[in-house]
Amino acid sequence: MSSQKGNVARTRSQRHQNAFSFKNDKFDTSVQTKRINAKLHDGVCQHCKEVLEWRVKYSKYKLLSKPKKCVKCLQKTVKDSYHMICKPCACELEVCAKCGKKEEIVIPINNKLEKTSEVESDKTSNGRRRNRRFEEQSSDELDFDLDLNELEDEEQNNHSSHTKNKSASAKT
Structure with missing residues (x-):
């Protein structure tokens, strides 16, 4: 049919029709x-x-x-x-x-260069924010460590007084 000279009009519809379109990231999620x-x-x-x-x-x-x-x-x-x-x-x-x-x-290529400079400026401002957050976290961590040290000292004092009480009651 397609090899006939001058036969450009098709009489029937397409035999196989796709039910859905191709998706290039359906199975390949790399x-x-x-x-x-x-x-x-x-x-x-x-x-x-x-x-x-x-x-x-x-x-x-x-x-x-x-x-x-x-x-x-x-x-x-x-x-x-x-x-x-x-x-x-x-x-x-x-x-x-x-x-x-x-x-x-x-x-144009120039628009991409401007966008990259905007992105870089955003990254630097985000970097500053991250630094502030890091400083806040590190100061919180230091405070947390100090609290732990105080708790450990209290536990040691309680433990030593508790062992003194046990030894005193054992002696009597």
């Missing part, structure tokens, strides 16, 4: 899959972004094990899979990092 699903595809054109999202959606996206060589600067600086131009070169030349064409970039 850290690598979570990292791939959370990846932001920046510095690429709309077509390349759709291709990369399709690869992620159907578990065809594979991470790089080591950096690749950039075709512009010839340095091993390409850290994203399926890209052929490093981010600094793509940003400087204003081209897609995957296909190399001068097309409109959907998510």
Whole structure:
């Protein structure tokens, strides 16, 4: 039927239809899959972004094990899979990092750099909060240790007075 020349009209419906869509993290709950699903595809054109999202959606996206060589600067600086131009070169030349064409970039690379600086500032403020909490906990721990020492001293005094009472009653 499909091999007949000029026969482009199909007369019947699809024989097998899926009851549910494919989920790439249904059985594979590894850290690598979570990292791939959370990846932001920046510095690429709309077509390349759709291709990369399709690869992620159907578990065809594979991470790089080591950096690749950039075709512009010839340095091993390409850290994203399926890209052929490093981010600094793509940003400087204003081209897609995957296909190399001068097309409109959907998510610019600079936005990610600003977000990372915001994230770093949040991390430092969180670090300060953690330090404060640690100082409070350490001071609480010290107070707790002092209380334990006082209790141990009281127990020793009670124990020694109790043994004195036993020895005195044993003598009589």
